[in-house]
Amino acid sequence: MNFQISKEPIDIQSVIDKVVQRNAGAITTFIGTVRELTKGKKTLFLIYDAYEAMAVKKLEQIGREIEERWEGAQVAITHRVGRLDITDIAVVIAVSTPHRADAYEANRYAIERIKEIVPIWKKEHWEDGEEWMGNQLETVAYPSGKPEEDDLNE
Amino acid sequence: MNKILFFAHLRDAVGEEYLKLNATGKTVGELKVELAGSYNLPKLDTVMTAVNEEFAQDDEVIQDGDEIAFIPPVSGG
Numbered sequence: 642m643n644f645q646i647s648k649e650p651i652d653i654q655s656v657i658d659k660v661v662q663r664n665a666g667a668i669t670t671f672i673g674t675v676r677e678l679t680k681g682k683k684t685l686f687l688i689y690d691a692y693e694a695m696a697v698k699k700l701e702q703i704g705r706e707i708e709e710r711w712e713g714a715q716v717a718i719t720h721r722v723g724r725l726d727i728t729d730i731a732v733v734i735a736v737s738t739p740h741r742a743d744a745y746e747a748n749r750y751a752i753e754r755i756k757e758i759v760p761i762w763k764k765e766h767w768e769d770g771e772e773w774m775g776n777q778l779e780t781v782a783y784p785s786g787k788p789e790e791d792d793l794n795e
Numbered sequence: 796m797n798k799i800l801f802f803a804h805l806r807d808a809v810g811e812e813y814l815k816l817n818a819t820g821k822t823v824g825e826l827k828v829e830l831a832g833s834y835n836l837p838k839l840d841t842v843m844t845a846v847n848e849e850f851a852q853d854d855e856v857i858q859d860g861d862e863i864a865f866i867p868p869v870s871g872g
Contacts, residue, residue, distance in 0.1 A: 673872055689871070692802055692864055695848040696871075720871055732872055752872055760845070760864070761871030762803040773803040775841065775868030 643717040644700035646693045646761075651719045651733050659717035660737040667741035669748040673732040675725045685766045689722045689731065692760035696720070699759040703751055707736065710750070711743045718751060720761055731763075797857060799830070800864040805842065809834050818863065824853030826863065842867050 643659050653672065660668055675687055704716040720732045734751045738744040755761070764773045797818040801809045809830075818826045823844045831839045844851050845864040857863065 690802060691871070692800065692845070692848075692866065695845055695864065698848055755872045756869065758850075758869070759871050760802065760866050760869055762867065763870045764803070773807070773867070774870040775803070775838075 643715075644697055644704060645719045646691050646696050647719050647721050648723050649721075651721055651730050653730070653733050656717050656719050656733045657735045660715040660735045662715055662737055664713055664739050665715070665737035665744075666739050667744040668735060668737040669741075669744040671732070671734040671748050671752055672730055673752065675727050675729045675731060677727045679765075682767060684727065685768060686727070687725045687731075687766065688764040689720075689725060690762050690764070691720070691722050693722075695760050700755070702758070703754045706754070707747045707750060711736075711738055711747045714738045714743065714747050716747070716751065718755070720755070720759070722761070797860070798862045799826070800862065802865070803867045804838070805836060805865050805867055808836050818857045819859045819861075821857050822853060823851050823855045823857065823863070826857065827853070827865070830865075838867070 653670065657668060657670055677684055700718045707714050707716050715737045717735045721730065725731055732755065734748055736744050736748040736751065738747060762773055764771055796815055799814045799816060799818065801812065806812060823846065827839060827844065830836060843866040845866055846855055846857065846861050
């Protein structure tokens with residue numbers, strides 16, 4: 642169960658423990674947290690929702706992509722859903738690899754891919770309203786109905 | 796029969812988490828256009844579609860029992 646969607650607060654250590662391996666020289670951990678200010682606008686809290694079954698599959702896919710690109714890598718990702726307050730942890734990514742450079746690179750790859758292909762959405766709640774956010778700037782359109790190869794291979 | 800799932804702003808627009816209807820034989824794109832009309836769905840040009848939990852092209856033909864999900868641009872992480 643290296644790839645999970647959680648309704649409960651994420652225990653960081655338990656995610657790290659999943660990638661401990663004798664061949665690792667490094668484990669990198671990414672912890673995504675809820676920020677209060679975005680472009681000067683104050684967030685009160687967030688609601689995350691997921692298409693859970695597909696989200697787990699897409700997290701697993703990201704894990705496979707990393708194992709193919711960085712030899713000896715092991716990956717674990719847990720993403721939270723539900724209501725999150727400022728400073729709460731939304732996502733934890735742990736990557737172990739034989740050498741440290743790969744662990745940093747692969748971990749960065751994982752978070753960028755989550756933002757592209759994993760069906761999870763956040764709803765921002767501000768003092769003056771609320772809105773579902775889509776790829777932050779809503780700059781990406783999918784005219785063919787799904788991400789293009791280029792989007793998926795970046 | 797098919798189960799059609801909605802998320803984020805689309806769920807708010809439709810007012811349901813899912814609909815059960817017969818979309819068998821239609822393409823994903825045809826279903827999208829049909830539902831966009833019925834429910835006045837916003838921003839549908841940026842919405843992806845999944846068939847049985849995998850991203851699908853608009854020309855994919857829906858089979859009986861397929862689970863269809865409309866997936867707005869994601870914002871996890």
